[in-house]
Amino acid sequence: MKRFTRLFIVFILVYSCAFAQENGFLTLEKVFASRDYSPRGIGQIIWTGDGDSYVKVERSATLKGGADIVSYDAKTGEKQILVPAEKFVPKGGIEPIEMESFQITPDKTMMLIYNNSKRVWRQNTRGDYWLLNLKNWELVQLGKNLKPSSLMFATISPDKKMAAYVSQNNLYIEDLKTHKIKQLTKDGSKTIINGTFDWVYEEELDLRNGFRWSPDSKKIAYWQLDASGVGIFYLINDTDSLYSKVIPIQYPKAGTTNSACKVGVVDISSAKTTWMKVPGDPRNNYIARMDWAASSSELLIQHLNRLQNTNELMLCNAGNGNVKTVYTDRDKAWVEVCDDVLWLDNGKAFTYVSEKDGWRNVYIISRDGASVKNITPGNYDVISVQAIDDKGGYVYFIASPESAIQRYLFRVPLNGSGKLERITPAGESGTHRYSISPNYKWAVHTFSNINTPPMYELVSLPDHKQVRLFEDNAALKAKLAELKIKPAEFFKVEVEKGVYLDGYMVKPYNFDPAKKYPVLFNVYGEPASTTVNDSWGVSMWHYFLTQQGYIIMSIDNRGTPAPKGREWRKSIYGQIGILASKDQAAAAEQICKWDFVDPARIGIWGWSGGGSMTLNMMFRYPDIYSTGISVAPVPDEHLYDTIYQERYMGLPGTNSYGYTEGSAINFAKNLKGKLMVIHGTGDDNVHFQGTERLINELVKNNKLFSLMIYPNRSHGIYEGQGTTMHLYHTMTNYLLTNLKPGGETK
Numbered sequence: 123m124k125r126f127t128r129l130f131i132v133f134i135l136v137y138s139c140a141f142a143q144e145n146g147f148l149t150l151e152k153v154f155a156s157r158d159y160s161p162r163g164i165g166q167i168i169w170t171g172d173g174d175s176y177v178k179v180e181r182s183a184t185l186k187g188g189a190d191i192v193s194y195d196a197k198t199g200e201k202q203i204l205v206p207a208e209k210f211v212p213k214g215g216i217e218p219i220e221m222e223s224f225q226i227t228p229d230k231t232m233m234l235i236y237n238n239s240k241r242v243w244r245q246n247t248r249g250d251y252w253l254l255n256l257k258n259w260e261l262v263q264l265g266k267n268l269k270p271s272s273l274m275f276a277t278i279s280p281d282k283k284m285a286a287y288v289s290q291n292n293l294y295i296e297d298l299k300t301h302k303i304k305q306l307t308k309d310g311s312k313t314i315i316n317g318t319f320d321w322v323y324e325e326e327l328d329l330r331n332g333f334r335w336s337p338d339s340k341k342i343a344y345w346q347l348d349a350s351g352v353g354i355f356y357l358i359n360d361t362d363s364l365y366s367k368v369i370p371i372q373y374p375k376a377g378t379t380n381s382a383c384k385v386g387v388v389d390i391s392s393a394k395t396t397w398m399k400v401p402g403d404p405r406n407n408y409i410a411r412m413d414w415a416a417s418s419s420e421l422l423i424q425h426l427n428r429l430q431n432t433n434e435l436m437l438c439n440a441g442n443g444n445v446k447t448v449y450t451d452r453d454k455a456w457v458e459v460c461d462d463v464l465w466l467d468n469g470k471a472f473t474y475v476s477e478k479d480g481w482r483n484v485y486i487i488s489r490d491g492a493s494v495k496n497i498t499p500g501n502y503d504v505i506s507v508q509a510i511d512d513k514g515g516y517v518y519f520i521a522s523p524e525s526a527i528q529r530y531l532f533r534v535p536l537n538g539s540g541k542l543e544r545i546t547p548a549g550e551s552g553t554h555r556y557s558i559s560p561n562y563k564w565a566v567h568t569f570s571n572i573n574t575p576p577m578y579e580l581v582s583l584p585d586h587k588q589v590r591l592f593e594d595n596a597a598l599k600a601k602l603a604e605l606k607i608k609p610a611e612f613f614k615v616e617v618e619k620g621v622y623l624d625g626y627m628v629k630p631y632n633f634d635p636a637k638k639y640p641v642l643f644n645v646y647g648e649p650a651s652t653t654v655n656d657s658w659g660v661s662m663w664h665y666f667l668t669q670q671g672y673i674i675m676s677i678d679n680r681g682t683p684a685p686k687g688r689e690w691r692k693s694i695y696g697q698i699g700i701l702a703s704k705d706q707a708a709a710a711e712q713i714c715k716w717d718f719v720d721p722a723r724i725g726i727w728g729w730s731g732g733g734s735m736t737l738n739m740m741f742r743y744p745d746i747y748s749t750g751i752s753v754a755p756v757p758d759e760h761l762y763d764t765i766y767q768e769r770y771m772g773l774p775g776t777n778s779y780g781y782t783e784g785s786a787i788n789f790a791k792n793l794k795g796k797l798m799v800i801h802g803t804g805d806d807n808v809h810f811q812g813t814e815r816l817i818n819e820l821v822k823n824n825k826l827f828s829l830m831i832y833p834n835r836s837h838g839i840y841e842g843q844g845t846t847m848h849l850y851h852t853m854t855n856y857l858l859t860n861l862k863p864g865g866e867t868k
Contacts, residue, residue, distance in 0.1 A: 286306075
């Protein structure tokens with residue numbers, strides 16, 4: 123009878139609330155089936171070459187359904203229609219082409235439009251490109267004779283005479299006057315990949331566009347990957363036809379064979395490639411970054427060893443392929459690839475970001491490597507370089523010396539004095555992001571904090587005065603003010619002497635400190651991301667759950683990439699799943715002592731690495747957590763890819779203890795609480811294979827659990843009509859059934 127009553131309550135809460143739209147209460151339909159609580163953005167804004175104007179897309183007033191490209195003077199706001207919507211109608215056509223993104227040359231004479239895109243792994247990076255000449259308004263599709271929606275990364279040459287692009291793993295150029303196409307590589311295949319990347323390079327090194335024009339427009343440098351010998355993982359589609367279909371994906375699992383990688387320079391006139399003579403086994407090293415070294419005669423590459431604890435910066439001669447190492451960055455754990463290499467003083471020196479002194483600092487390194495100077499000395503991390511004003515003598519960067527959960531703009535002189543100047547005004551605590559103009563006079567500034575939706579404005583630099591407001595999301599703020607929700611609160615919890623973890627929590631709208639409440643932890647805990655940030659982004663689903671009577675919390679353990687110094691981040695090396703789960707459990711034990719927390723009702727959920735962490739917490743600390751939902755987890759670290767897993771764990775052959783001890787599957791026998799596992803069978807990132815092995819382990823140990831499988835869905839579990847709504851209905855129902863909501867008298 124009690125079970126019937128409880129299920130009836132769940133039914134009322136989940137299903138009847140779908141119709142209760144008033145009085146400040148959220149519903150799953152309002153959260154997931156509408157955009158009522160999504161902040162408005164400002165779309166793509168591109169700075170022009172001189173930096174005194176910017177261009178953006180605006181709805182056309184003259185062509186129904188069309189869009190104009192509009193130019194604005196940064197100082198005055200004077201508006202000029204640069205490209206009217208009518209100019210996007212192809213010759214002989216009626217409707218304008220749909221525009222997904224665009225590029226404009228710095229002199230505003232040519233424009234590339236990207237549309238009809240198709241997904242490649244995570245992003246839509248292949249599609250169609252159109253060239254619009256802004257002088258004579260000629261609109262021409264590039265690569266017209268190639269396979270539709272097959273062009274990737276079309277880029278206009280610096281002299282604006284040609285465009286280069288990749289199609290079906292080969293590199294092409296096209297003359298922008300005659301539109302004659304020339305194929306520069308002819309060996310592209312399923313395993314020979316020119317100008318783009320395989321699955322693991324894209325996913326873990328964030329590499330997609332694999333070619334670079336030389337400054338003189340006479341050469342193109344490009345990556346080539348040879349994926350032959352890389353293990354093939356088969357996804358199975360059982361639903362779309364009478365018989366199942368097998369989908370092969372080359373995916374190197376930890377300790378197995380990688381693609382061989384090399385860099386070549388192809389001469390545009392002869393189509394002859396000169397290969398860079400990079401030393402070492404190309405299957406056991408990575409060329410993680412490559413670009414021209416402020417000239418058309420040399421490249422600078424970042425060469426990682428397989429363990430990713432050594433990054434060699436090599437200058438490569440584009441003519442003969444000879445290479446020389448000018449700087450080497452090493453770490454006992456791993457080194458981060460540097461995305462902030464910028465050339466100074468006409469190519470005599472470059473910037474580089476390293477943790478070699480214990481903090482993430484910016485260094486200026488001479489071209490020959492003889493001089494290495496730290497220009498951001500101090501006990502704080504440079505989170506990202508925003509711009510370098512070589513003539514003005516400043517480097518602008520994001521940092522947060524006082525609080526690891528916030529982000530602000532600073533600058534220091536390039537002369538090495540280390541004088542730190544905060545550009546973001548005081549009084550706006552939270553997260554600040556910037557797109558700085560090429561002349562360093564202006565910036566598109568975005569501000570939010572955990573309780574404030576994003577605001578977008580144009581500011582002048584360095585005084586940071588508002589020039590104009592783009593969007594303040596006032597309508598969303600008004601809607602949020604009508605909801606029965608409490609603001610999120612930050613806290614710290616000590617897990618060891620002197621070791622404090624950052625956390626946030628959101629309490630129920632009717633919170634009563636005289637009562638005890640269930641806590642649901644949202645966890646990630648891996649080195650790839652943080653969850654505790656003073657920026658807009660608390661899930662509306664979490665707010666919905668607080669209205670049901672849960673306290674939502676999240677905690678960042680050691681090893682997450684917070685700006686707390688090298689030791690914080692690298693402490694997790696070799697023990698993924700071990701130290702992080704220890705930190706999470708220690709924090710939960712402290713929180714269970716809080717007066718308003720019910721220690722008998724502690725839940726946890728997470729996705730991907732957070733799904734793995736959920737398993738770790740449920741299996742390793744079964745007396746703390748009574749309920750868990752694990753989405754798309756990696757139960758066994760041996761099953762994940764080479765670049766990610768080996769970066770943080772080393773090789774399985776040399777760290778067999780860490781791989782075994784760090785894998786949740788080996789502790790499944792300890793499960794006591796209620797566990798739901800959710801996975802998509804089409805997950806090319808975290809394979810369903812791991813969940814199948816976990817099922818076997820739980821069955822072997824007679825551990826009861828719940829399982830939800832989504833056929834053919836990828837890692838994000840969003841494909842297919844109704845999927846997102848169904849997923850969150852499923853998770854909500856599971857929580858309401860197994861983790862009793864609401865405050866109870868102490």
